[in-house]
Amino acid sequence: MVIVGAGECGIRAALSLRERGHEGSVTLIGAETHLPYERPPLSKDAIAGADEPAPKLIASREMLEERNIVLMSGAEAVALDRQAKSVALSNGAHVPYEKLLLATGAAPRRLPLAEGIEACVYLRTFDDALAIRAHLKRGIRVAVIGGGFIGLELAASARRLGCPVTVVESLPRILARAVPAEIAEAVHAQHVRHAVEIRTGSSIATIEHGPDGVRIGLADGTTVEADLCVIGIGAVPNMSLAEQAALAIENGIAVDAELRTSDPDIFAAGDCCSFVLDLYGGRRVRLEAWRNAQEQGTLAAGNMLGGHEGHTAVPWFWSDQYELGLQIAGLSDEGSQTVRRDTGEGAFILFHLAVDGRLVAASGIGPGNAVARDIRLAEMLIAKRACPPPERLAAPDTKLKALLAA
């Protein structure tokens, strides 16, 4: 068993192979030199935490040794030979496989205008986070290009450190792809309260590097000046191995419900793959989410060992910015009707219902983890394909647990 990619998905798959009793070899190939670690803290505590940052490890060296999982770190997989069933590494090694899992993740989408400018940086790895942290002293002016989750979480972290922050977003609102407008407005308002300047509807015409940092020229003729420019304009799936080996591609490495690629001995899971969601009429999606990476890694391990389990989990993700926590279950764009439930202290949940009354998604925001329990229950209702009465969803004194039992 060979796994390319030692992030959340790859290491979960490796651990799961052992938990499921696999006794043959397990090899995990990772381009980074760190042991497998969690990425969610990279935009938060790794940047703004009081402690000296260290990667939050998913598996220690002892854990890997105990389970006889061979980690080849600092080794990039550069070629895949499906006839010989072998993966070639950048260090010249060839790793033969019986079953292969591509858990190659995604990489930050690059901004061509920023190429070659040292003060323009991206965040994906722990080392990226360390580099950003090293720059962020109080008073350092930060520009964030892209009003998505990475950019906004970084903006919140930079504010915690006392840095002035400007967020530049080309679309008319922040989080346009990811969350409903009402939730995005709540996030926007929170950033404004924390003195972040948000420039929506602002496309970038030029980026120049000078002695005082970067000068970003916007299409409306104004400029934003900053000492550090962090770019968070989305991610692209890492699929060069799959492309070069002529596996089917469709907005990511295309897999079936069991996470099998067009080659029956090769699986793909996590950020790099697109898969079909039965729950939404077989819609093909690609998710960039921590829990999805974890669940698919575990599922792929079972199917690599001959299982035939399909992916049924409801998409779910969260973001923390300042004291606000946001959680979304399901795909909100599947809904045609929205029901709002206010749960106190400014927290609210939007339930998204399809034309036939079926609950297809729930998006919530509030202080701390105020919406977590209701979103979790909503997720269970979504999985059950329940059609809860809208007026009961809207009433905060209706327990969602009661609707689940109905």
Next chain:
Amino acid sequence: MAGWIEACGADDVDEEDVIRFDHEGRTFAIYRSPDDEYFATDGLCTHEKIHLADGLVMDDIIECPKHNGRFNYKTGAAKGAPVCVNLKTYPVKVEGGRVMIDVG
């Protein structure tokens, strides 16, 4: 700090639910099971120090509100990724409608 302390009223916790109880700088989670028994554990998830009282109780499982780590709140046993460290539990008794826990 020793022995039994009063955590809450028996009616303060719904059936199959959990509330938070803070005492002398420590935080606990007090549970009432579907069969109407009371339990107590440390208040923070062993994975990332999240308050479990914001999580969901289903049967004898408490699920962390942030990363869905699961524990059996009766025994403290961790029930799979991302949690691997068990949760500490505390003895509980109900006297005169008050929930008492032994914080040791």
